[in-house]
Amino acid sequence: MRDDFSNEHFSGTEWLSYLDGGPGAATGNEMKTHVENCPECGGFAASIGAVRAILSEQAGQLREATALSDEALDSMLTSCFSRLRSTASAEGRTRWSASEAIVLLRVLVEPICGRGTAGATIDLALRRSTASNEGSVTEGNWSLFITNFSDLMASVCGSAAGRLVNRAGFCLAVARG
Amino acid sequence: MDFVVGDRTRLRLGEQEALSRFLSEPGEESFGEFFRAVAPRVFSYFRARGCETALAEDLTQEVMIAVFRQVGTLRQNESFRPWLYRVAKNVLLQFLRRKARQVDTVELDTVTKEPGNRDADPLLPVQFLEWMASLEEDERQIMMSRYVEELEYHEIAEVLDIPLGTVQWKIFHSKKKLAARFGPQSS
Numbered sequence: 001m002r003d004d005f006s007n008e009h010f011s012g013t014e015w016l017s018y019l020d021g022g023p024g025a026a027t028g029n030e031m032k033t034h035v036e037n038c039p040e041c042g043g044f045a046a047s048i049g050a051v052r053a054i055l056s057e058q059a060g061q062l063r064e065a066t067a068l069s070d071e072a073l074d075s076m077l078t079s080c081f082s083r084l085r086s087t088a089s090a091e092g093r094t095r096w097s098a099s100e101a102i103v104l105l106r107v108l109v110e111p112i113c114g115r116g117t118a119g120a121t122i123d124l125a126l127r128r129s130t131a132s133n134e135g136s137v138t139e140g141n142w143s144l145f146i147t148n149f150s151d152l153m154a155s156v157c158g159s160a161a162g163r164l165v166n167r168a169g170f171c172l173a174v175a176r177g
Numbered sequence: 178m179d180f181v182v183g184d185r186t187r188l189r190l191g192e193q194e195a196l197s198r199f200l201s202e203p204g205e206e207s208f209g210e211f212f213r214a215v216a217p218r219v220f221s222y223f224r225a226r227g228c229e230t231a232l233a234e235d236l237t238q239e240v241m242i243a244v245f246r247q248v249g250t251l252r253q254n255e256s257f258r259p260w261l262y263r264v265a266k267n268v269l270l271q272f273l274r275r276k277a278r279q280v281d282t283v284e285l286d287t288v289t290k291e292p293g294n295r296d297a298d299p300l301l302p303v304q305f306l307e308w309m310a311s312l313e314e315d316e317r318q319i320m321m322s323r324y325v326e327e328l329e330y331h332e333i334a335e336v337l338d339i340p341l342g343t344v345q346w347k348i349f350h351s352k353k354k355l356a357a358r359f360g361p362q363s364s
Contacts, residue, residue: 016349047356048349055352058305059324065300066224068217072234077212080238081205084245151275159231166235 009034009041019048079167086171098137101172105149108168113157121156125149146170192218196257200248208245215261216241218326222265224301225325232272239268259335262326266336308355316351319344 010018010031018031035041068076096104102122110118126137129145137145146169154162195214199207219240223233243264251260309317315337322333330348334341 012349016345019349047360048352050360051352051356054304055308055320055324055355058302058308059327061302062225062305062325063221065302066221066233068220073213073216076216076234076238076241077209080212080241080245083238083242147275159229163231163235 009038015044019045082167083170096172098142101142101169102137104172105165105169109153109157109161109165112161112164113153117156121152122149125152142172143170193257200251203248212241215244219261219265222262222326223269225321226269228269236265236268236272240265243268256332256335258326258328259332262322262328262332262336308359311358312351312354316347316354319347320351323348 014031018035035045106118106122109121113121125145125148128148129137129141146166149169150162150166152162153165192214195207195211199211216237220233220237223236224230228236240261244261247264251257309320312320318337319333322328322336323330328336330344331341333344337344
């Protein structure tokens with residue numbers, strides 16, 4: 001092979017077109033005949049074909065291995081509906097101030113991680129949400145705060161705690177600052 | 178709104194059919210059907226990129242909620258699948274950025290693992306992950322889009338915002354690289 005794709009017989013573009021089923025019938029047939037009779041070109045085409053076959057087979061196995069059960073799908077759908085519902089009904093619902101909502105979340109996580117960790121985690125999430133203290137969290141950056149808080153909780157106490165915070169947080173309607 | 182999960186014993190609609198129904202009659206029931214048709218693909222997208230199951234489920238939900246809210250912005254002639262995977266790609270990038278910001282202050286559980294790590298997930302085909310790990314990042318994304326998501330070349334170009342010719346060459350180059358490294362004549 002002279003360079004990345006071409007060899008003595010065909011250019012890289014010709015190979016690309018041939019293996020991808022691209023060229024006109026005449027060129028394709030001519031090349032096909034050559035490839036069938038040339039050990040070098042035949043070997044190259046066969047190796048590319050083998051790689052393609054393995055990739056297709058293995059990717060199929062990966063899709064099977066990552067298939068979702070009906071139960072998992074239902075659970076995710078229920079959770080999505082819950083988040084959508086909380087947003088949809090937020091307009092007509094009693095809204096919490098940011099401070100009140102954070103207190104509620106603190107009460108939720110303290111039994112899981114302890115008072116000190118709960119406070120430190122909330123403070124860090126507040127700083128990362130461009131809010132220096134609880135008073136500066138508003139409706140606008142509430143989502144970011146919840147995302148940061150749940151990520152931190154997941155890091156400190158595990159993914160289940162993170163998801164709990166995430167879901168509870170998105171269900172709370174926070175008043176405009 | 179009154180969202181319901183619905184009866185899962187009903188036959189699932191195909192992706193295109195579910196999308197058409199959701200676009201023409203947007204609502205909780207059509208979204209439920211649409212979710213069942215599309216969410217498994219999105220979940221697979223995240224799992225293939227090293228996300229553990231719980232994280233992949235969360236990110237899939239984020240994508241599906243974004244789709245629910247933004248599907249009206251899909252232009253008339255725009256293909257749905259590239260649009261969907263662009264949303265998924267952005268959600269993953271946002272997550273990785275957030276995760277990167279946390280590394281200096283918080284010791285994270287490892288929630289995503291490098292594709293190709295043999296310890297990554299015993300359920301996933303090791304050979305495929307090993308092959309993907311041997312490619313450059315841009316090549317890996319293109320090959321995953323092609324083989325895992327089964328996107329056409331022009332759809333991959335749309336998702337990754339690169340020229341069609343680049344997609345073709347990268348796929349060819351990647352196969353050649355894999356053949357040289359792992360093929361029967363490689364040793």
